[in-house]
Amino acid sequence: MPPRRRGPAPAQSNPPPPAPRTSGVILSVHPIWPDIQFTQGELFFECTLFLYSVLALFLQYLNIYKTLWWLPKSYWHYSLITEVIATISANRSQFVQSSLMIVEYAAIKTPVMTLIITSFLFSFNRVCHDFPSRSVLWFFFPVIFYVFIFRSEIFGWFGRLRDQLRKWRRREIEFSDVCERLMESPPAQIDLDSVLHMCSDNPAQIREEIQVLIDDLVLRFKKSIFAGVSTAFLSIMLPCIFVPYKTSQGMPQKILINELWECQLAIVVGLTAFSLYVAYLSPLNYLDLLHRAAIHLGSWHQIEGPRIGHTGSMSSAPSPWNELVLYADGETVQMPDGRCYRAKSSHVIKTVAAHPESSRHNTFFKVLRKHNYLINAMCLFECGLIVIQFWMLVLTNDWQHIVTFVLLMFANYLLFAKLFKDKIILGRIYEPSQEDLLLMHQLHQER
DSSP states (O other), X not given: OOOOOOOOOOSOSSOOOOOOOOOOBOOOOSOOOOSOOXXXXXXXXXXXXXXXXHHHHHHHHHHHHTTOTTSTTSSOSOOOOOOOOOOXXXXXXXXXXXXXXXXXXXXXXXXXXXHHHHHHHHHHHHHHHHSOHHHHGGGGHHHHXXXXXXXXXXXXXXXXXXXXXXXXXXXXXXXXXXXXXXXXXXXXXXXXXXXXXXOBOOHHHHHXXXXXXXXXXXXXXXXXXXXXXXXXXXXXXXXXXXXXXXXXXXXXXXOOOOHHHHHHHHHHHHHHHHHHHHHHHSOHHHHHHHHHHHHHHOEEEEEOOOOTTOOOOGGGXXXXXXXXXXXXXXXXXXXXXXXXXXXXXXXXXXXXXXXXXXXXXXXXXXHHSSTTHHHHHHHHHHHHHHHHHHHHHHHOXXXXXXXXXXXXXXXXXXXXXXXXXXXXXXXXXXXXXXHHHHHHHHHHHHO
16 A cells, blocks of 8 residues: 655644554555476585585596506595485375385495495595694584584574473473474575565564565575585685695605696686586576565665754654654654654655664665665676686686586586576566566467
8 A cells, every 4th residue: 555645744743653553455566477487406406516516626626636646545545425315205004104105215225325434434544644633624514614604503593402302391392392392403594486575564573574575585594605615625625734744664655736726727727616506596587586575675774864943844843763664655753762864765665664774684775675786796607707717717727627617617608698598588587678578478479
């Protein structure tokens, strides 16, 4: 519903607060999306990122050893294995499900887990035997970085568990509830297949939706950072740490490592893995969801308030901000501390629901008020990464560096093509040409 218009304020010292608006759902002002596939499968993406990590690891070994393959222990006959087990689910009878579970554990999970544990223990034993203890501590870097970047989520989980334990000690809940909290999965991003944007004129509902989206956006960004850093560390930095420093006979040996080149390669691999994860966690329907919520939010700009003793027009004097009011574009409000703000809405929806003193709300609106801001930023980031790699390729003379850049740049080429395609789709949906309108009209008639 449209925002309430105010007339001249009555001549009284304490005007009554504005009446709250009637909450409800308004008609959608957003464009209709075609029926297309937005996200790729999780297993497919994880396999893609894994293959990219393996490629980066292979190229790193190529850069470290080059043509020194004849040195003793310049390569290893064992490796670390990662477990990948897909969850099998099917709508079958109880007997069939029980049989499948037996087959799953007896024929797949138990042998694979035994192989993984055996390989890990063998590899870890060789590493502990051949390298000093300080080198082994580097294996814990990803765990430490994970705790650092997700510390708020981890501390929140421990806080909720502590509260459950206190209730259990007071016999308010059963121990099974504590076990459920203990087995609670970590925070996950919202399910885009089941979450839809609902156009509302209730400012409290709009701010609640924005808070959920901000927390989800921060969580996705943290996951992307962790993926980039961990990929660069495990595939680039860790092989440098565990370069053999002695032969099988115990004689010292030295393998020259170009530290500057390794740092450059780690940055390139980390940024590429980061961009891959960002593109995977930010499909088109997610970007559109953020934009739709942002144009309902609006923002505020701080202005100079009336000075003490100012006797201007009462109709232009700011009114106290009320959290239950949906303000129109250009309206001014005053906070309890005396600061004044002017509402600035989007060009689509001429109302503002944001909190005037919330920097997160203002930043969210500035970044996402245009439908193509994020996708343009992602395209520019990927294009800049390709230009940097191409410039480094031009400046290098070593054959192994050339092979490394040529192979690693393929991932950036594919990702840039995918992002540019998404940019074109998003632009044609929000700014359709005459041909697009005619095509949509024909499709609508056929249905």
